[in-house]
Amino acid sequence: MEVTRFLSIPAFYDEVESFLLEQEDRAGLMLGNSLRFKDKVWEEEQPFLATVKKDGEIMLAAMLIPPYALLLLEKDEADGVGAVPYLVDYLVKEDYAIQKLNSPKAVGRAFSEEWTKVHHLEEKVVMDLRLYTLQSVIQPAARTGKLRKATDADLTFLPQWVLEMTQETNQLMTLAEAEEYALERTKNEFLFIWEEDGRPVSMASKTRPNIKGVSVNLVYTPRGLRGKGYASACVAALSEYLLQEGYEFCSLFTDLANPTSNKIYQNIGYNPVCDYIELKFNKKRTEKPV
Known part of the structure; x- marks a missing residue:
C-alpha cells in the first residue's frame, strides 16, 4: 500500500471527492471540512491530509484540521483496517503527533492499537x-x-x-467560547429554538x-424541561425544514451511552448507519511505589 500526503485541501479533495460522495452520509465530517476550509490560508500548523491506496484505489483517507481530531474514513472495513499500519508508519516517520481521533469504530480501534x-x-x-x-x-x-430561528435576543441564555x-x-468549552459559538450559529442562521407559549x-x-x-x-x-417531548419536536421540525430546503437527507450523531436520545431519533425516522468512536491519547499513568 502507498501513503500519499497532500499539501492543500483543494488537492486532497480533488483526489478523494468521488470516494467521499459515494458514501456522503458516512463521509459527512471529512466532506464538510473539505468544503468549509477549502479557501482557508494556514499561517501556522498545516492540516494533515493523506490517502492510503492499494492498486490505485483508496483504502483509507485521513484528515486532521488543527486543533481538531484526526478523522479517518474507509469504504470497506477490512481494507481500512489493513491500511492503518501503513498510515501509522508514515506518521511515525514524519514525527507527527496525534492527540485525538474521530473515526468509524473498527478503523479507529485498529489505529488506536497501533498508535498507543x-x-x-x-x-x-x-x-x-x-x-x-x-x-x-x-x-x-x-x-x-x-x-423558529434563534435571534440576538436569545443570546441571553443560549451560551449557557x-x-x-x-x-x-x-x-x-469556556463560557467565552460558548458565547462565541452561540453568536456565530445565530448570525449564520444555523441555530433553531423550539418554543412553547x-x-x-x-x-x-x-x-x-x-x-x-x-x-x-x-x-x-x-x-x-426534559421528558416532555421538546427535543423530539425540535429535531423533527428542524429535519423537516432542512429537507424542504432541498437536502436529500439529514444526519446526526448520538452518544450510545444515552439510550433516550437514540430512541427518540429513531422514532422520528432516523436510521442507524454505522458506529463511530472518539478517542484521546494520553501518557500512561505510572503507579507510585507504596
Missing part, C-alpha cells in the same frame, strides 16, 4: 457514537409549540445552554451543509 503501542500511550474513550440518517420525518405526537451541553458530552424550551442546530446531505447537532433541552 508505538508511542507507549493509553487511549481514553471520549464517546461511543452512532451515526443516523433520515430521508423523511415521522412526525412525533402533536404538541403545542413551534420551531451550549456550555451545559458540552459539559454533559465531555466536549468542554413563547418560552424557549429546546434547541438544535443545522451544521455541515454538504452536497446532498446536511447534519443536525447541538440538540439540548435544559434538565428541568
Whole structure:
C-alpha cells in the first residue's frame, strides 16, 4: 500500500471527492471540512491530509484540521483496517503527533492499537457514537409549540445552554467560547429554538451543509424541561425544514451511552448507519511505589 500526503485541501479533495460522495452520509465530517476550509490560508500548523491506496484505489483517507481530531474514513472495513499500519508508519516517520481521533469504530480501534503501542500511550474513550440518517420525518405526537430561528435576543441564555451541553458530552468549552459559538450559529442562521407559549424550551442546530446531505447537532433541552417531548419536536421540525430546503437527507450523531436520545431519533425516522468512536491519547499513568 502507498501513503500519499497532500499539501492543500483543494488537492486532497480533488483526489478523494468521488470516494467521499459515494458514501456522503458516512463521509459527512471529512466532506464538510473539505468544503468549509477549502479557501482557508494556514499561517501556522498545516492540516494533515493523506490517502492510503492499494492498486490505485483508496483504502483509507485521513484528515486532521488543527486543533481538531484526526478523522479517518474507509469504504470497506477490512481494507481500512489493513491500511492503518501503513498510515501509522508514515506518521511515525514524519514525527507527527496525534492527540485525538474521530473515526468509524473498527478503523479507529485498529489505529488506536497501533498508535498507543508505538508511542507507549493509553487511549481514553471520549464517546461511543452512532451515526443516523433520515430521508423523511415521522412526525412525533402533536404538541403545542413551534420551531423558529434563534435571534440576538436569545443570546441571553443560549451560551449557557451550549456550555451545559458540552459539559454533559465531555466536549468542554469556556463560557467565552460558548458565547462565541452561540453568536456565530445565530448570525449564520444555523441555530433553531423550539418554543412553547413563547418560552424557549429546546434547541438544535443545522451544521455541515454538504452536497446532498446536511447534519443536525447541538440538540439540548435544559434538565428541568426534559421528558416532555421538546427535543423530539425540535429535531423533527428542524429535519423537516432542512429537507424542504432541498437536502436529500439529514444526519446526526448520538452518544450510545444515552439510550433516550437514540430512541427518540429513531422514532422520528432516523436510521442507524454505522458506529463511530472518539478517542484521546494520553501518557500512561505510572503507579507510585507504596
